[in-house]
Amino acid sequence: MLIHDYYPKVGGAQSLLRAQASKLCARGIEVDILTRGVAGEAAFEKIDGVSVYRLPAPKPKALASFSFLLSALPLMFRLKPDVVHAHEFISPATAAVLGNAILKLPMVVTPHRSGPLGDVQRLQNRSGGAYRLKEIRERANALVVISREIGEELVQADFPIERLHDIRNGVDTERYAPLAEDEKAALRRSMGLPVAVPIVIYSGRLALEKRIHHLLSVWPGIRKINPDARLLILGEGDQAHQLHSMATPGVQFLGAIDDVTPYLKAADIFVLPSAAEGLSISMLEAMSSGLAPIVTAVGGAPEVITHQQDGLLIAPDDLEQLETALQQLIESDAMTTQLGRAARDRVVARFSVDQSVDALADLYRTVSKQNSQ
Structure with missing residues (x-):
């Protein structure tokens, strides 16, 4: 290879x-x-x-x-x-x-x-x-x-x-699998993460086409309504310095992580605001881990996700849709849980x-x- x-x-x-x-x-x-x-x-x-x-x-x-x-x-x-x-x-x-x-x-x-x-x-x-x-x-x-x-x-x-x-x-659906609620709470404590707050995660390269700057742009509006919400950004890339300068309260840059598994297991919502993708491995790992995905409808994402059934699809470069989708899931534990379970079922059935x-x-x-x- x-x-x-x-x-x-x-x-x-x-x-x-x-x-x-x-x-x-x-x-x-x-x-x-x-x-x-x-x-x-x-x-x-x-x-x-x-x-x-x-x-x-x-x-x-x-x-x-x-x-x-x-x-x-x-x-x-x-x-x-x-x-x-x-x-x-x-x-x-x-x-x-x-x-x-x-x-x-x-x-x-x-x-x-x-x-x-x-x-x-x-x-x-x-x-x-x-x-x-x-x-x-x-x-x-x-x-x-x-x-x-x-x-x-x-x-x-x-x-x-x-x-x-x-x-x-x-993806390996046994490795990327959700935890029971008590196990998830214990994992968060061991990682120094708050237990009872919504955690959103991005995992991937810090590159322009990933549009992480859009995510950081809408985050203050998210925190205005949900002041405890956390955003974890995993990865490195040529946009790192610029993106770090855009960080606001509630945002944590964690750099390159060799094993993202515990972070996915600890989170609630996965977000991928890319302008271009093939078939995102990060998306599949997150869905297999039981996270509710918010993903732009580019590349192979629409083949994997049915909107409002096993995730939310948004238009690329649409900041209003991105912020609305994040608010929708952060404010609804029931919807987040439902989409997360359906997302895992979808990956186990078709994308192992x-x-x-x-x-x-x-x-x-x-x-x-x-x-x-």
């Missing part, structure tokens, strides 16, 4: 790939991860039984991409994988294309996002991107489609529909990591068999 960043980098894609890789190994499929190296991290290590190779990627950006490609190709030659699975249409996909062209390695690619910030449109609008998109289209044996919106973009970009495979993201891993294992076997014929 090729991915731009991997654990201990914190993020939805990293969390998903780590879970999938370990479960694939448990099913007898050997997995090697090729990712960009980071200062202070080992060039090679085993994580959860998975071999992780961190390849040189010195700055600037162009040099990092070239160095990654230069290191990935001989390593793929040495490892001789049955299938190369690249994540995103950036340097990992380019490395997979080279592996296919030179080493005849079958390739699977997963685009992560749709829209102007998504994989297809970013390449279409980038110098040389049309050629790279053509190479991926012609060489990929299969593409993993994590949302209907991404699938539609791939079809519009002339990707053969027979090579598109709907495999939605999934085991379902995604089984589908991936079947796809790898099919692609490998096709290549050997």
Whole structure:
């Protein structure tokens, strides 16, 4: 598997790939991860039984991409994988294309996002991107489609529909599970969090497209009506300094958290005000944990959430809808509890990591068999 960043980098894609890789190994499929190296991290290590190779990627950006490609190709030659699975249409996909062209390695690619910030449109609008998109289209044996919106973009970009495979993201529904009320109260006490107040949580990158500044903009209005409400913001990113400067009473920035599980179990409401998404892992983790989700209707969210049935869907960049949804749930324990239970039921039924891993294992076997014929 090729991915731009991997654990201990914190993020939805990293969390998903780590879970999938370990479960694939448990099913007898050997997995090697090729990712960009980071200062202070080992060039090679085993994580959860998975071999992780961190390849040189010195700055600037162009040099990092070239160095990654230069290191990935001989390593793929040495490892001789049955299938190369690249994540995103950036340097990992380019490395997979080279592996296919030179080493005849079958390739699977997963685009992560749709829209102007998504994989297809970013390449279409980038110098040389049309050629790279053509190479991926012609060489990929299969593409993993994590949302209907991404699938539609791939079809519009002339990707053969027979090579598109709907495999939605999934999470560990046993690990991300709600607590009983007394257990939740005890957990809050142990974490230094107030027991009897509503807690809203955001977990993810602190990036512009996540629109966390919108969340911080409406928060004073929330506190005006509900002065005890708390907002926990988990994650790091290039917007961190600007967002910290917008903090008001009731807001806690907790930085990069290796294990978000206890924070999700301690919270009541999950909010994701993004302008663009693929199929958010943070959203699925929160829903599996029994939190009532407030999510913008972008990417795969409308496929997961039915408005007012297992969550609240709002329009992106609509601060009034965001504030109204937050007030609605903060002021109604019954609605929050009802939506949280329904949200968990939805994820358990359709978005468990085991379902995604089984589908991936079947796809790898099919692609490998096709290549050997």
